[in-house]
Amino acid sequence: MLLHKGVDEWTSTGVKSTFTVLIPDDSSPTITGSTGICGWGWSFSCSVGPASTATSPILLGANLTPIPWRRVAVFFHPDLIRDANYGRITLRTETKNLRPLDDGPPSGFLTQIDLPQRHGSSKNPLGVYMRLSDATGPATIAIVVQFAAGLGMSLPRSLDPRVEAALAQTIRGEEVTDIKFYAYTRVRAGYVTRPRPMFAKLALLRGHSDSLDTYLMGVSGEAGFAESKMIDLDVDMPPGDRFLGYDYMSDSDLDSDDEGDGSSPAVETAEASTTFAAQRPLPDSVSSSRSTSPILTFRALAPRRMGRMVVVKGHAFKTWNALLYYLYTNRIIFRTSDFHQESTSQIPVCSAKSMYKLADKFGLGELKALALESLRSQLSAENIVREAFSSFTSLYPEILDIEVEVLIRHLPNLTEEVDNMLKSICDGARPQCFNVLQKIVCHPELLHPSRAASEVGFA
Known part of the structure; x- marks a missing residue:
């Protein structure tokens, strides 16, 4: 077989299948091979053969002799789900030790297919790649098949290693949350105002991209950010208004000061002002017990949760909130012209433009591709x-x-x-x-x- 399948990774909206591609020697003619049933009832096929000299890049080896290439094409076959009313599904390929042909996207190809599909299998490949004949290490192709979140499908989910590690930490008594982000919700007269807090677990945010990991090293104190000192997450002062004279002021995830953002002002005030409640005088019953019950007094004054607090600069609350939810669940909803704010979905909704900027900043290729597709569709x-x-x-x-x-x-x-x-x-x-x-x-x-x-x- 050309494609040797590893273990499927399931998410709430789809499945990722990873294959090792066996590359025959250079003298072999073009050969094809198919996989067995993958995921929810589909399969893939692969074609490997000599590369066309007309389309292949010319590379020279150490002795200035041409280095031959191999052409690898991958195809999707709906098979058992061909007649299912799943609507539009998205397929994304990720590769290792393979190079896209004809300047294709280095992070992988993005393809969309509408189901049901009455005609035969598409002749258009998910991606066409080139491999140097003297490359070392196996060539791998990972294909993510993702269904629309609105379908409400109940798919088996693989336990992400980050989630497994975080659960193990809770067994040892460590905090479920250890970082608090503040981001702004409104814009008024050149200022961003009304910051709101979000809580997260650092272990669940790592491993998505090198750029994001570098940022998290800073906010976790590993890179010496001054603002990331340890605090009581339940007793802190929210940041004040900020003036920012750059494109952030046109961020489509910021509400103008006379618009609502879907939450009650009273709730916002309560969320952003835990400091005041925590600093209120102790009740008389607690104060009078200090001389007779030092343990009770200590518990009343002791911080409940210790962690880092970071003020998000350059990105609105809605965008950052949606990013955290996506990093946790791999699910996201972009706001469109026909979107109704009263949606009851618990998935945060954000602007595709705002998320594209954030995904580009942190090198989150899949998220960036999803935002780009939303922008294209609008x-x-x-x-x-x-x-x-x-x-x-x-x-x-x-x-x-x-x-x-x-x-x-x-x-x-x-x-x-x-x-x-x-x-x-x-x-x-x-x-x-x-x-x-x-x-x-x-x-x-x-x-x-x-x-x-x-x-x-x-x-």
């Missing part, structure tokens, strides 16, 4: 001009490329909107828009309009 003729020329888009080339393609497709029907946007750019109101203008002007469909018109149906 693009339309009504909002594409505004989105393509936004300051957010100018920061991320991947998003810029996607939005330019959508903009070009709708361009014939957006004359007035584009004219108004170009006028504001010429007036100096949008200095960040050079890159998007450059891509539009140099786009093949505009450089060769007759050919492009026939391709997209405008002719």
Whole structure:
């Protein structure tokens, strides 16, 4: 068999199957192989063969002789779930010792398939990879099949090693939470206001990315952050308002001061002001017992939970809260134009833009891909001009490329909107828009309009 399967890892929304790929010697012709049933009733197949010299990168060995490549393609087969009404499922591939062909994404390919699927298996691979013939170590492919959280499926779940370690710590009497984050919820007159607390277990946040682990080393005191000193998590002063003069002020997960965020102001005040309750004078019964019951007095004054307190800078409460929930459960919901705030789901809802920024900062590839797909799905003729020329888009080339393609497709029907946007750019109101203008002007469909018109149906 070409694909040797390891143990499936189950989550609340899908399953991850990991395979070792057996690469035949260079003289072998193309061969194919399939797996048995995986997960909930699907399978995969693999094709391995000589790489085309026309598409393969040319690499030279130590003696300047060409190093041959092998071409590896992976396919998904719905099999037993082909007729199931599961809607859109997402498949993501992660690889080791394999390189994507034709400059594919290094972190893995993202594919979406709609079920039920009446026709035969797709001929389009989940990913096409190249492997050096002299590479050392096994080549592995991990494929995550994820179902929409809204399906409410009850899937068997593998116990994450982080969860197992955290549970073991509770058996030894260690705290369930050992870190407290404060993040801001509102913006008013150039200030972010009304911080709210969130609690977490550091052990459950580690291991998702090197960048996030480095950050956590800082907040846990391992890197010497001054603000991460040990405190009583139930007795601390919430941070004050902050003025932040950068793009954080346009964060779509911050509410303006006259808007609600789905929680009662009284609850917010209570959550952020545990200090005042903890510092109230002891009842007379406790005070009078000090001379006769020192143990009772000690227990009344002793801190309940010790840990670190960190003020989150540059990210709103909703975004950080959703990140913590995702790191715990691998589940996330992005706010869309048709989302109803009164949703009863316990999963925190956040802006895809805000989460994309956070995922990019911490190198969380899967989360970043999910946010990107949500952003892509929300693009339309009504909002594409505004989105393509936004300051957010100018920061991320991947998003810029996607939005330019959508903009070009709708361009014939957006004359007035584009004219108004170009006028504001010429007036100096949008200095960040050079890159998007450059891509539009140099786009093949505009450089060769007759050919492009026939391709997209405008002719």
